[in-house]
Amino acid sequence: MHEILDSLNDRPGDADPDALRAEILKGLTDSQRAAVTATEGPVLVLAAAGSGKTRVITRRIAYLLGMGVPPWQILALTFTNKAAGEMRERVAHLLTDGPLSRMGSPERVLRGLTVTTFHALCARLLRKHADTMQGAPGWGLRHDFSIYDSDDQAALVKKVVVDLGMSTSNWPARSVLSLISGAKNDLMDARAFAARATDFNTKTIARIYEGYEKGLRLANAADFDDLLLLSVRMLKESAAAREQVQGRWRYLMIDEYQDTNKAQFVLSTLLVGKDEGQASPNVCVVGDPDQSIYAWRGADISNILDFEETYAGARVVPLGENFRSRAPILRAADTLIRNNKRRKHKDLFTKKPGGEKPRVILCKDERHEAAVVLEWLRSIVKPGQENGPAWKDFAVFYRNNSLSRVMEDALRGAAIPYVIARGTAFYEREEVKDAMAYLRLIANPADDVSLRRIANKPARKIGATALDRIESAAKQWGVAMFEAMRTADRVPDLGSAAASAVRKFVETVDSWTGAGSFLGAAVPASLHDLVSRVIRESGLEGHYKKAGEKNEEDADKADNLDEVITSALEFEKEYDAGNDPAYADEAGVIAAAPSGAEPPANEDAVPDFLGDLASDGVDVPTPATAGDSFVPPLLAVLRAYLESVALVADADKVDPARGAVTLMTLHAAKGLEFHGAAMIGLEEGLLPSARAMESDPAVEEERRLCFVGITRAMEHLIITSAKYRTQRGLMERTIPSRFLSELPKDGVTILDQSDDSGFGRFEDDDAQPAWGRTRGSFSTERASGGGFAEHKSVPSPFPVGSMVRHPQFGIGRVEAVTGAGANARAKIAFREAGSKTLVLQYARLEAVR
DNA sequence: GCTGAGTTTGTTTTT
DNA sequence: CAAACTCAGC
Numbered sequence: 001m002h003e004i005l006d007s008l009n010d011r012p013g014d015a016d017p018d019a020l021r022a023e024i025l026k027g028l029t030d031s032q033r034a035a036v037t038a039t040e041g042p043v044l045v046l047a048a049a050g051s052g053k054t055r056v057i058t059r060r061i062a063y064l065l066g067m068g069v070p071p072w073q074i075l076a077l078t079f080t081n082k083a084a085g086e087m088r089e090r091v092a093h094l095l096t097d098g099p100l101s102r103m104g105s106p107e108r109v110l111r112g113l114t115v116t117t118f119h120a121l122c123a124r125l126l127r128k129h130a131d132t133m134q135g136a137p138g139w140g141l142r143h144d145f146s147i148y149d150s151d152d153q154a155a156l157v158k159k160v161v162v163d164l165g166m167s168t169s170n171w172p173a174r175s176v177l178s179l180i181s182g183a184k185n186d187l188m189d190a191r192a193f194a195a196r197a198t199d200f201n202t203k204t205i206a207r208i209y210e211g212y213e214k215g216l217r218l219a220n221a222a223d224f225d226d227l228l229l230l231s232v233r234m235l236k237e238s239a240a241a242r243e244q245v246q247g248r249w250r251y252l253m254i255d256e257y258q259d260t261n262k263a264q265f266v267l268s269t270l271l272v273g274k275d276e277g278q279a280s281p282n283v284c285v286v287g288d289p290d291q292s293i294y295a296w297r298g299a300d301i302s303n304i305l306d307f308e309e310t311y312a313g314a315r316v317v318p319l320g321e322n323f324r325s326r327a328p329i330l331r332a333a334d335t336l337i338r339n340n341k342r343r344k345h346k347d348l349f350t351k352k353p354g355g356e357k358p359r360v361i362l363c364k365d366e367r368h369e370a371a372v373v374l375e376w377l378r379s380i381v382k383p384g385q386e387n388g389p390a391w392k393d394f395a396v397f398y399r400n401n402s403l404s405r406v407m408e409d410a411l412r413g414a415a416i417p418y419v420i421a422r423g424t425a426f427y428e429r430e431e432v433k434d435a436m437a438y439l440r441l442i443a444n445p446a447d448d449v450s451l452r453r454i455a456n457k458p459a460r461k462i463g464a465t466a467l468d469r470i471e472s473a474a475k476q477w478g479v480a481m482f483e484a485m486r487t488a489d490r491v492p493d494l495g496s497a498a499a500s501a502v503r504k505f506v507e508t509v510d511s512w513t514g515a516g517s518f519l520g521a522a523v524p525a526s527l528h529d530l531v532s533r534v535i536r537e538s539g540l541e542g543h544y545k546k547a548g549e550k551n552e553e554d555a556d557k558a559d560n561l562d563e564v565i566t567s568a569l570e571f572e573k574e575y576d577a578g579n580d581p582a583y584a585d586e587a588g589v590i591a592a593a594p595s596g597a598e599p600p601a602n603e604d605a606v607p608d609f610l611g612d613l614a615s616d617g618v619d620v621p622t623p624a625t626a627g628d629s630f631v632p633p634l635l636a637v638l639r640a641y642l643e644s645v646a647l648v649a650d651a652d653k654v655d656p657a658r659g660a661v662t663l664m665t666l667h668a669a670k671g672l673e674f675h676g677a678a679m680i681g682l683e684e685g686l687l688p689s690a691r692a693m694e695s696d697p698a699v700e701e702e703r704r705l706c707f708v709g710i711t712r713a714m715e716h717l718i719i720t721s722a723k724y725r726t727q728r729g730l731m732e733r734t735i736p737s738r739f740l741s742e743l744p745k746d747g748v749t750i751l752d753q754s755d756d757s758g759f760g761r762f763e764d765d766d767a768q769p770a771w772g773r774t775r776g777s778f779s780t781e782r783a784s785g786g787g788f789a790e791h792k793s794v795p796s797p798f799p800v801g802s803m804v805r806h807p808q809f810g811i812g813r814v815e816a817v818t819g820a821g822a823n824a825r826a827k828i829a830f831r832e833a834g835s836k837t838l839v840l841q842y843a844r845l846e847a848v849r
Numbered sequence: 850g851c852t853g854a855g856t857t858t859g860t861t862t863t864t
Numbered sequence: 865c866a867a868a869c870t871c872a873g874c
Contacts, residue, residue, distance in 0.1 A: 729865045
């Protein structure tokens, strides 16, 4: 051990291992210490909210390094890039200012340490090894694959549905995709899915799934789920890939383990070599079952609940002490979460004394609610006050993004700075996606979905019919559409005008890659050069400039295209400098692993992401379309760039929002903490969401979501509920969320401001509200079926229980009727087609006796 | 093939 | 209330 440590040390002898380790453990509680030092064998850290689990993980990494474990043997996986970035930063901090600084330069000590997300890891693994799987039946993925986001997925599903001769309105892409995604999360491919399908509905989905998979493979593309699914398959089937991975990492850490799905679970067992009979792998998972909020996208809470069974002899370390919130906030969270039936109880406690009770404020409507939040913010934040809390210490949480609007208006009106950690952002804009589609076509000429997107954008006389003809020719010839375009003259039925338009398009694309070897066309020298040429020469820039002049709304689209060039330039800089933490640190992932504890003789032999992809190595064959003049490194940079665009969520990039109140969804809030937090929209149908109200497990997940929100707050917490809320243009009476009545009666302050016109004053903190009265009103409202339920009294021509006939779905039984008039919908269980919700006005239903 | 007016439809959360 | 979609008219 000592020798290894010394070899890593610039100043050998300075880092006395014992002293070093003691220093790493300084300031930790006993249980945290136990979690950090249990380095051998499987460990489950049951971390409560605010118990310092990130701290535990970072110290654990430091501790391993301090024990002399080479950094390239350590792999830490997170769900978001933000979490990974933070963790890297914290480790780096320990190395520069903390105990590890005595071990040598951070670059040196960290070289090869892998801290990344599941998806990024899998993307790297696939880029590295996908080509070796070519022989496997139905594989079809090559190293230059595209990554499809939900838009691309939807486009593909729509196409498949149309090709199958079905209607896209009966089989909406979104819902079809969620089923397909669910299957993939459970590691079910199209065949396995089809084998299990029994009813008409599922059988049809299975057919779509099959076509969708074919489409993906034909386009040499992987969707988000594929990154995991195919990595698992590859590790199972390719001994070479498996050996390289398993020989490399000896210490695996997984954050937010409660959110892993089946694919991620299996992947993790493969990474640590459990399948290979590794009896007691060094895997350490950290999570909190009470914060599992991703069941809807396949997260399987039993992964964490059954950890001890999966890994025999696992050590369990509970971290119950909360270092974040004051006692009253913690008590509210604890009381709420106890209402969940399926859970392991964990005692939450804090040593922080005092603190104010969370406030529940019943408001008139959403505008009043925003005003209340504003007043609350102002009552605590005093600008100009030196050491007081600032805007950045506050956040507003909501269940869904649509609720942010009113809040934004209010904050803007009050000139309070704010940022939204929103889902829809830069890379989801139309013009940006267009530019990306061009780039993806260059990186992966088989990418038919991208090709279809931009072939006629801007309009260049390659219409839908022309594309369809090209596609059928391509299918016949067994090549990608872009390939077929090269011989446009031979595409059956393609008019000469269309053919020449196509020829011109191909020439344009080729001029960027040098593939056509046209005289005089200089090949781009750098990524941003390529990107700017694509944007200009494709005509996108002109197209959106023109659109901007005409239409006020499109005015900034051209600017956004400029921003794409800037982002490429920035990426390139970091990439060139080898400085991009998100990429440089993944170093080891794809490189030949130095196995064993011996550090490689030559430091340069430590695997490095840059060296691997940028060098003209065996792993990056020149694509068929690229001529000699297109140097592989540029293609590699392009691919890495596209990958970062696809895998780095925009919310991750939101600048740590200094100086501004943060607005975000409850999901986005997980893992963060704020001095003060406001949760808005605590109403039935919102939180819990309308969909969740149908089943108990779903309501429990909503409760956990609420729990997550509450536990983000350190000092101040307000929870609001509006009596009336306007949604999709309609103002409706609401019912206060059931979660409000699950908070401790005497543990929260209730302020009913839903009737009086004046805004309450917060100095009246101790004015105990009539909880009984309020509570009573909750229950009467629910009992009398006010609000949503009131529509139910309107008589329907199809009473619940009656039998109906639908021209397409056949005979079914009415399960429920909701809404009235034009809004009337019926949930019908069809014998063949399964259960569907139909709008009575449009569904041509017939009563059957 | 493009435009713009009119129509329909949908509602969670995201790597 | 939007976004997405449809379709007639150029």
